[in-house]
Amino acid sequence: MTAIHVALLGYGTVGKGVYRTIEKHQERLKTILGKEVKIVAILVKELEKHQWVNNEVLFTDNYTDIINLPKLDVVIDAIVGVEPGFSYLRQAINRGCHVITANKEMFAHHGTELLSLAKEKNVSLGFEATVAGGIPIIQTLKKLLNANKVDKVEGILNGTSNFILTKMREENLSFEDALKLAQEYGYAEADPANDIEGVDAFYKAVILSEVIFGEQPEWEQTITQGIGTLTLQQIKLFESLGLRFKHVASLQKSNTEIQCTVRPVLVTNSHPLYQVEEVQNAINIEADIVGNISLQGPGAGMFPTASAIVEDLIHIGDKQLASSPEDSLFFEKETKENIWALHGEIDNLLLSDDIRISKEIHPQVVLVETTVERIINLKTSHEICCFEVLGNIEEDKVLHGELIKEENINHSY
Ligand SMILES: NC(=O)C1=CN([C@@H]2O[C@H](COP(=O)(O)OP(=O)(O)OC[C@H]3O[C@@H](n4cnc5c(N)ncnc54)[C@H](OP(=O)(O)O)[C@@H]3O)[C@@H](O)[C@H]2O)C=CC1
Numbered sequence: 001m002t003a004i005h006v007a008l009l010g011y012g013t014v015g016k017g018v019y020r021t022i023e024k025h026q027e028r029l030k031t032i033l034g035k036e037v038k039i040v041a042i043l044v045k046e047l048e049k050h051q052w053v054n055n056e057v058l059f060t061d062n063y064t065d066i067i068n069l070p071k072l073d074v075v076i077d078a079i080v081g082v083e084p085g086f087s088y089l090r091q092a093i094n095r096g097c098h099v100i101t102a103n104k105e106m107f108a109h110h111g112t113e114l115l116s117l118a119k120e121k122n123v124s125l126g127f128e129a130t131v132a133g134g135i136p137i138i139q140t141l142k143k144l145l146n147a148n149k150v151d152k153v154e155g156i157l158n159g160t161s162n163f164i165l166t167k168m169r170e171e172n173l174s175f176e177d178a179l180k181l182a183q184e185y186g187y188a189e190a191d192p193a194n195d196i197e198g199v200d201a202f203y204k205a206v207i208l209s210e211v212i213f214g215e216q217p218e219w220e221q222t223i224t225q226g227i228g229t230l231t232l233q234q235i236k237l238f239e240s241l242g243l244r245f246k247h248v249a250s251l252q253k254s255n256t257e258i259q260c261t262v263r264p265v266l267v268t269n270s271h272p273l274y275q276v277e278e279v280q281n282a283i284n285i286e287a288d289i290v291g292n293i294s295l296q297g298p299g300a301g302m303f304p305t306a307s308a309i310v311e312d313l314i315h316i317g318d319k320q321l322a323s324s325p326e327d328s329l330f331f332e333k334e335t336k337e338n339i340w341a342l343h344g345e346i347d348n349l350l351l352s353d354d355i356r357i358s359k360e361i362h363p364q365v366v367l368v369e370t371t372v373e374r375i376i377n378l379k380t381s382h383e384i385c386c387f388e389v390l391g392n393i394e395e396d397k398v399l400h401g402e403l404i405k406e407e408n409i410n411h412s413y
């Protein structure tokens with residue numbers, strides 16, 4: 001069985017979560033993807049901070065060592081800041097690797113550019129983890145709300161802020177102590193300024209805006225306020241009046257522009273965000289056909305974020321099982337080798353042990369029969385069509401019918 005070779009950029013809260021999740025759920029991933037997921041390299045900033053013992057994984061502070069690895073299929077970005085993340089992912093895409101990122105600051109600045117480069121290079125770019133931690137909001141918007149027109153989204157997008165507000169109100173913690181706890185749990189960024197000043201939630205709103213409206217709000221026009229100025233006294237006073245502070249990001253498109261606000265607001269106990277506590281995030285979507293939808297879940301932390309990243313990895317795998325070889329992303333670099341054309345019917349095609357026909361062959365090809373001896377019969381209703389083989393077929397093993405290597409096919413059909 002071949003493997004999916006993955007490089008992990010960053011080995012902090014998120015990077016460790018991804019590494020452990022892949023290790024722990026290897027069998028499950030193998031079942032879903034049909035391949036082992038191998039972390040072949042990890043990038044960190046300061047090598048001396050880490051004690052790495054697994055010699056099978058390249059542990060380095062030099063990205064050049066990673067991007068020049070002979071086998072590399074996927075690069076996962078779990079580092080911080082716009083650079084070097086943007087340049088690293090651009091290199092990875094240019095090399096033909098699929099990429100996945102959790103780095104919302106980088107993606108809010110350069111997501112559009114990376115997406116168009118990924119399209120040009122026919123690789124996949126997953127960014128589920130950039131918004132609302134473990135909540136599958138990006139895939140929901142991209143894949144499950146296509147006929148709907150989304151008019152508005154509103155939600156809590158920063159886990160650290162919500163956690164701090166909850167701890168101050170419920171446990172009378174000072175702002176500083178609540179923030180310290182959020183850092184210990186791995187919710188806050190290494191530099192938490194973006195969390196508490198509302199900038200992190202703004203980046204997430206920008207990414208959502210691109211997904212929903214295909215464009216960003218004017219950055220300078222956006223009102224961005226954090227929770228840093230709220231005092232324990234204010235929080236307690238409003239609690240006694242039945243009101244809670246929530247840090248809310250809101251996006252709405254009018255005829256001419258996208259309105260975006262990110263700020264603390266007071267909500268009553270009938271508001272859907274009132275009960276969203278601790279590190280939870282929640283997003284309310286207003287769409288014209290379905291009406292209102294709310295998604296809620298952990299908005300930060302090691303495993304919720306790893307979950308979003310690993311789900312992105314699975315979605316790259318989905319493409320591999322797509323119905324035509326052109327959609328087969330994991331194997332696109334090998335297609336010339338692996339694509340065969342079928343003409344008429346093939347009886348008794350013998351496959352040796354290292355060969356299998358990809359699960360979904362061409363829609364026109366029917367896999368008539370598979371026996372334990374790995375002899376298969378194929379049939380096409382089309383004059384001639386292509387399908388993919390993982391491995392090599394010995395042409396002399398085809399007893400009947402006609403099987404042609406892709407480079408020998410006349411593509412005029
Ligand atoms: N924490 C969370 O809940 C979530 C975080 N994110 C995003 O995921 C990314 C990672 O977050 P998190 O794991 O919390 O951050 P951490 O600070 O815990 O870890 C960052 C990792 O990246 C490495 N790193 C940082 N800068 C560089 C660089 N220039 N070159 C190479 N390696 C570098 C660090 O190396 P070293 O260990 O040597 O310092 C460290 O291993 C961020 O972009 C964050 O915004 C997204 C969703 C949730």
Ligand SMILES: N[C@@H](CC=O)C(=O)O
Binds near residue numbers: 157161187300
């Ligand atoms: N610091 C962020 C982490 C997830 O995006 C947050 O607290 O939401």
